[in-house]
Amino acid sequence: xxxxxxxxxxxxxxxxxxxxxxxxxxxxxxxxxxxxxxxxxxxxxxxxxxxxxxxxxxxxxxxxxxxxxxxxxxxxxxxxxxxxxxxxxxxxxxxxxxxxxxxxxxxxxxxxxxxxxx
Amino acid sequence: xxxxxxxxxxxxxxxxxxxxxxxxxxxxxxxxxxxxxxxxxxxxxxxxxxxxxxxxxxxxxxxxxxxxxxxxxxxxxxxxxxxxxxxxxxxxxxxxxxxxxxxxxxxxxxxxxxxxxxxxxxxxxxxxxxxxxxxxxxxxxxxxxxxxxxxxxxxxxxxxxxxxxxxxxxxxxxxxxxxxxxxxxxxxxxxxxxxxxxxxxxxxxxxxxxxxxxxxxxxxxxxxxxxxxxxxxxxxxxxxxxxxxxxxxxxxxxxxxxxxxxxxxxxxxxxxxxxxxxxxxxxxxxxxxxxxxxxxxxxxxxxxxxxxxxxxxxxxxxxxxxxxxxxxxxxxxxxxxxxxxxxxxxxxxxxxxxxxxxxxxxxxxxxxxxxxxxxxxxxxxxxxxxxxxxxxxxxxxxxxxxxxxxxxxxxxxxxxxxxxxxxxxxxxxxxxxxxxxxxxxxxxxxxxxxxxxxxxxxxxxxxxxxxxxxxxxxxxxxxxxxxxxxxxxxxxxxxxxxxxxxxxxx
Numbered sequence: 001x002x003x004x005x006x007x008x009x010x011x012x013x014x015x016x017x018x019x020x021x022x023x024x025x026x027x028x029x030x031x032x033x034x035x036x037x038x039x040x041x042x043x044x045x046x047x048x049x050x051x052x053x054x055x056x057x058x059x060x061x062x063x064x065x066x067x068x069x070x071x072x073x074x075x076x077x078x079x080x081x082x083x084x085x086x087x088x089x090x091x092x093x094x095x096x097x098x099x100x101x102x103x104x105x106x107x108x109x110x111x112x113x114x115x116x117x118x
Numbered sequence: 119x120x121x122x123x124x125x126x127x128x129x130x131x132x133x134x135x136x137x138x139x140x141x142x143x144x145x146x147x148x149x150x151x152x153x154x155x156x157x158x159x160x161x162x163x164x165x166x167x168x169x170x171x172x173x174x175x176x177x178x179x180x181x182x183x184x185x186x187x188x189x190x191x192x193x194x195x196x197x198x199x200x201x202x203x204x205x206x207x208x209x210x211x212x213x214x215x216x217x218x219x220x221x222x223x224x225x226x227x228x229x230x231x232x233x234x235x236x237x238x239x240x241x242x243x244x245x246x247x248x249x250x251x252x253x254x255x256x257x258x259x260x261x262x263x264x265x266x267x268x269x270x271x272x273x274x275x276x277x278x279x280x281x282x283x284x285x286x287x288x289x290x291x292x293x294x295x296x297x298x299x300x301x302x303x304x305x306x307x308x309x310x311x312x313x314x315x316x317x318x319x320x321x322x323x324x325x326x327x328x329x330x331x332x333x334x335x336x337x338x339x340x341x342x343x344x345x346x347x348x349x350x351x352x353x354x355x356x357x358x359x360x361x362x363x364x365x366x367x368x369x370x371x372x373x374x375x376x377x378x379x380x381x382x383x384x385x386x387x388x389x390x391x392x393x394x395x396x397x398x399x400x401x402x403x404x405x406x407x408x409x410x411x412x413x414x415x416x417x418x419x420x421x422x423x424x425x426x427x428x429x430x431x432x433x434x435x436x437x438x439x440x441x442x443x444x445x446x447x448x449x450x451x452x453x454x455x456x457x458x459x460x461x462x463x464x465x466x467x468x469x470x471x472x473x474x475x476x477x478x479x480x481x482x483x484x485x486x487x488x489x490x491x492x493x494x495x496x497x498x499x500x501x502x503x504x505x506x507x508x509x510x511x512x513x514x515x516x517x518x519x520x521x522x523x524x525x526x527x528x529x530x531x532x533x534x535x536x537x538x539x540x541x542x543x544x545x546x547x548x549x550x551x552x553x554x555x556x557x558x559x560x561x562x563x564x565x566x567x568x569x570x571x572x573x574x575x576x577x578x579x580x581x582x583x584x585x586x587x588x589x590x591x592x593x594x595x596x597x598x599x600x601x602x603x604x605x606x607x608x609x610x611x612x613x614x615x616x617x618x619x620x621x622x623x624x
Binding site for chain 1: 145146147148180
């Protein structure tokens with residue numbers, strides 16, 4: 001496994017734990033289809049949150065969530081539509097979140113949850 | 119609520135408008151959006167203030183930042199909004215408390231290191247802020263003296279963004295307060311004593327200075343035309359307070375103020391080269407027009423050496439500002455009006471060969487001579503009050519014992535004449551004889567019929583136009599002021615006619 005994938009998986013584990021501690025239910029992780037992959041799909045009962053997790057080990061190149069540009073945002077929207085089409089349930093509100101995970105040299109990672117990022 | 123508001127000033131020409139800057143910091147992917155009609159140079163502020171904030175040891179807020187410049191209808195340009203933008207962002211992030219936008223205006227360009235750099239146009243900006251009811255300005259440290267020219271304004275100068283953050287946090291010590299700048303002594307150099315002979319030229323120069331009349335010097339090379347013109351500002355009186363403020367504001371916008379002493383108290387002197395373009399002379403440039411040489415010479419002297427060598431379009435563009443004292447320029451970015459009440463001094467050789475020995479040694483054909491001087495159009499010369507033909511300097515004057523009058527002596531007489539004119543014209547709010555409107559000359563200041571015989575004769579001959587008569591009368595009043603007479607007599611009127619027609623008869 002390449003180092004960047006390992007960091008990515010670490011970040012997703014941190015993000016899931018963060019969501020669960022906040023009382024969210026994770027419905028899907030790493031949901032794949034031919035167009036791509038959704039990192040986390042979660043709900044707090046009323047709202048469906050499609051979460052994109054970005055992980056970095058340094059903020060020397062900017063905050064991790066700055067890596068989500070308009071092209072990535074557009075792809076996630078399309079994937080979300082496909083995910084909704086394959087599911088039976090209906091949601092009053094669908095929201096796109098970005099969870100930025102900044103790994104620290106030691107100790108717990110720094111997590112920022114941007115609700116409704118795009 | 120993560121919303122902060124600051125105020126700055128945007129300039130369109132000399133006219134300043136207070137611009138409110140709102141910064142909203144909300145959740146979402148961090149980015150920075152600027153709205154409210156900023157031009158490319160204002161958009162660049164984004165990168166400058168980001169680096170400046172980080173290099174001032176503050177954190178750049180990782181939020182979705184939206185900055186709005188209002189009124190949105192006013193086009194904003196330049197780097198002067200940097201400081202107000204940076205403070206709005208920091209105040210939105212709750213790093214500092216922004217000064218109340220109803221009281222305080224922030225002006226200044228930021229460097230990437232957080233230093234606050236000086237700006238052009240501080241004086242008109244601060245005047246506009248005061249007009250809009252603001253009581254405090256925060257300006258770059260290098261501009262404090264200029265901002266202090268505006269009375270009853272609380273001026274603070276900052277050298278870097280970190281100092282301003284400290285000040286807004288309650289530390290008083292790191293900002294500058296200043297007093298209005300001291301006046302520089304007049305620059306040494308040109309003195310009228312240096313000019314050999316040329317009694318006629320000296321007399322014309324004195325009359326021009328005393329009455330604010332335009333002057334046309336005509337003569338062979340080496341006669342001293344340029345030397346005379348260069349010494350005109352020396353004998354002009356100092357600018358009055360309101361004039362000095364006007365001139366300083368123009369020079370501030372043009373970016374030609376000397377850094378040490380930014381208050382222009384001496385009449386300015388501009389001598390553009392004869393290859394200068396129309397836009398550089400009357401003002402121009404893309405977007406919003408910038409002031410040209412005629413506006414930089416406002417309340418001073420515009421000297422066009424080798425006048426026939428100028429493009430005819432450039433010379434004829436001077437006609438309208440010569441009459442109105444201002445110039446209005448329309449460009450895509452808006453309409454600007456700059457004052458341009460300058461005193462015109464033209465110098466010309468009699469012909470292209472310009473033999474120093476004078477006309478006797480000229481090898482030009484009469485047709486060439488005519489065509490050379492015809493480049494100065496009739497309507498332009500008609501607006502010039504004093505026409506002087508200088509003769510070559512004689513051997514005796516040049517090598518003999520020359521004891522000519524100095525600038526100090528002549529300027530004393532000029533001041534006396536100006537004082538007399540000002541007293542007479544105070545009721546009309548005028549200062550110089552050259553500014554008396556034509557109708558007033560012919561009604562209120564009407565001269566006795568007996569003194570006007572020379573004018574009548576010249577009119578009958580067709581040597582004077584109607585405008586020419588007005589100009590002769592204005593010069594006659596100046597001659598009377600110089601002679602200490604209450605009203606011009608026949609001698610003054612005849613001398614004025616002579617000064618006007620001498621050049622034209624050549």
